[in-house]
Amino acid sequence: MEWDVKSVDAVLMDGWMDGCRYSGLQKNMNPVHGRYILTAQELFSPAQKYQLLVYHADAIFHDKEYRNAACKYSMALQQKKVLSKTSKVRTSTGGAASNLQAQSLPSEIEVKYKIAECYTILKLDKDAIAVLDGIPSRQRTPKINMMLANLYRKAGQERSAVTSYKEVLRQCPVALDAIIGLLSLSVKGAEVASMTMDVTQNIPNLDWLSVWIKAYAFIHAGDNQRAINTICSLEKKSLLRDNVDLLVSLADVYFRAGDTKNAILKFEQAQMLDPYLIKGMDVYGYLMAREGHLEDVEVLGGRLFNISDQHAEPWVISGCHSFYSKRYSRALYLGAKAIQLNSNSVQALLLKGAALRNMGRVQEAIIHFREAMRLAPCRLDCYEGLIDCYLASNGIREAMGMANNIYKTLGANAQTLTILATVCLEDPVTQEKAKTLLDKALAQRPDYTKAVVKKAELLSREQKYEEGIALLRNALANQSDCVLHRMLGDFLVAVNDYQEAMDQYSIALSLDPNDQKSLEGMQKMEKEESPTDATVELDGDDMEGSGEDGDLEGSDSEAAQWADQEQWFGMQ
Structure with a gap:
């Protein structure tokens, strides 16, 4: 041949x-x-x-x-x-x-x-x-239907997205991302569970799936407390004990519910179980930065950049560090970089929106907060960002409309009541309504920090200092928060209790060394202190003043060192 x-x-x-x-x-x-x-x-x-x-x-x-x-x-x-x-x-x-x-x-x-x-x-x-x-x-294979569903959802074609997600589940009944996709598009949990019933009955040790679906149905319905209870019951099951994904979800729901302490605790647990964890770390970094733990945020960001700089999370974390260091231009850039890597990153959109708002570019900020709302309609911080923008541009009517819409959609819980009260506080005509709303919020959750802060602000306006002191002491009995300690210091100054006020400002600064308002409170206290008291306590005040100045200089030095370490972000 x-x-x-x-x-x-x-x-x-x-x-x-x-x-x-x-x-x-x-x-x-x-x-x-x-x-x-x-x-x-x-x-x-x-x-x-x-x-x-x-x-x-x-x-x-x-x-x-x-x-x-x-x-x-x-x-x-x-x-x-x-x-x-x-x-x-x-x-x-x-x-x-x-x-x-x-x-x-x-x-x-x-x-x-x-x-x-x-x-x-x-x-x-x-x-x-x-x-x-x-x-x-x-x-169409399952992965084709999955990609198509995600694209439809992103394009706002919800009916087509639902059809494609259902087709994925028909072919692969335990495709968890498809289940979450359906729940996020308001498909009832019972309907989704029915699509997986055959596989849960025929495969052993899969009885947890129906409870898992119920938990995520609560999450996407905005029912945070029931979601927390359901996930906690799942976590106790031997098969899902110490499950990292479940811990991250639980941490995220605690965060949505305004329970910062437990959110941080669960994020830390997940991180200990998986040192290479990236998912959810942007929210963890944001919470740590908001609480004033900027050094820890710096370490977290550096560690995540070493794991991967192709995810949005490390960029968001470093952006949060910049934002809470009042470096808004850099926070804006880092937020934009995170969005470039993942246009669906809600935390990146919120970071960029907050930076734009603080730079006075309110209309641009509004666009980003609206996109965050579209992606996460049950996250109240998205609505809060938008309301802050409306208030910053004197759009009280728009802010009130948004707050009322949240209240009607998600129900009367401590968070929605506080958001509505926050807007009411901006209008002298609705001050009494704000007070009623805050009382209802605190009756539901006496430890809800945002409600305590707003009620204290209202009492300060009314010069009801003793009532404000009692409110803040009660709130601080079971938690330690920089803002609450600083506000208690302000109230104590108003009733001339300078020594305890100094103690409260010191505690606030120990929790957040970068809290400028606590430093300003100390300075204001010194001005209002009587000459006699100043003479008697001169030596002690000099020592305390010297110590605080030293801390402030150290903080500035650390900020300068941070600014010089550009390579930390992977950029020269």
Whole structure:
């Protein structure tokens, strides 16, 4: 039997390409692959051309040249059309090899998925949807339906997203992301649970799934307390004890419920179990920064950058450090970088929105808070950010409308009552309503810090200092919070109790060394202190003043050191 030299070359080249691909050496194919296909087309059968074009596109995709890869995958599909028109694969090499090759050709469906993946990475969502929509429904694999569902959801096509998520569950009943997707689109928990009933009954040790669905249904309905109770019951089950994902979810729900202490505790537990954990660490970093633990935030951010700088979380954490160090321009940049990496990062949107608001760019901030609300309709901090923007631009009517909407949608809990009261405090006409709302909030949760702070502000306006002192002492009996200690110091100054006021300001600064208002409170106290008291306590005041000045200088020094360490962010 005689062999055509060109055909033999084609088979050898094809074999070499296969060897590189299956050995994980895709990059080795790039220098000659594309040129060889284009300049030696006569060597290859239509099937070989299609296969080599796909391999070439895979190599380019591996190098993260996504636009180029999408182009090459499209060329491969064009070649596949030529191949489909041919009644049979050309058998220039003798037939057997060609038939074997035809059976192992890359799937056309898989190639379309890769094109959609390229478009998604390039943020060309409409093009990605168009490619996947072109695949007949019966030929869509679970991963295609999952990508399509996520794209539909992002585009606001909720009905189509629900249909695609349900199709994923029909094919893979324990696809947890699809379950969460359905619950986030307001599909009832009972309906979702019914779609998994067969698998839970037939597979042993899967009885936890129905409870898990119930917990996430509560989360997406904004019923934080019932979500906490349900997740805690799950955590006690032996199969899910010390489950990191469950702990992160529990921490997040505590955060949404305004329970900062337990949220931080659960995040720390999860982090100890998995030192490489990234998911949820942006919220943890934000809470730590808000509580004044900036050194710990710096360490956390550095550790996460060492794990991966391709996730939004480390950028958000470093942005929170900048924001609470009053470096708003840098916080804005870091928030934008996080959004670039993950446009669905709610914490990144909130960070950027807060930075824009504090820089006076209120209208731009509003856009970011609205997008955060769209992505997380049950997170109250998204609404609070938007309301703050309205109040900053004197839009009391808009703020009141938003607060009333939250109150009606999520019900009368301590958080929604406090948000509504906050807006009422801005209008002299609604001061009494604000007081009533705050009393209701504190009746539900006496330890809810935001409600205590707003009630104290109201009592300060009314000059009811003794009542304010009693309120703050009661709140501090079971917790230690910088803002509450500082406010108690302010009230004590108002009743001339300077010594205890000094103690309260000192405690506040020990909790947050960067709290400028506590420092200002000390200065105000010194001015209002009587000359006689100042003379008697001169030595003690000098010593305390010296100590506080030293702490402040140390804080400035640390801030300067932080500013110099640009490489910490992975940027020069």
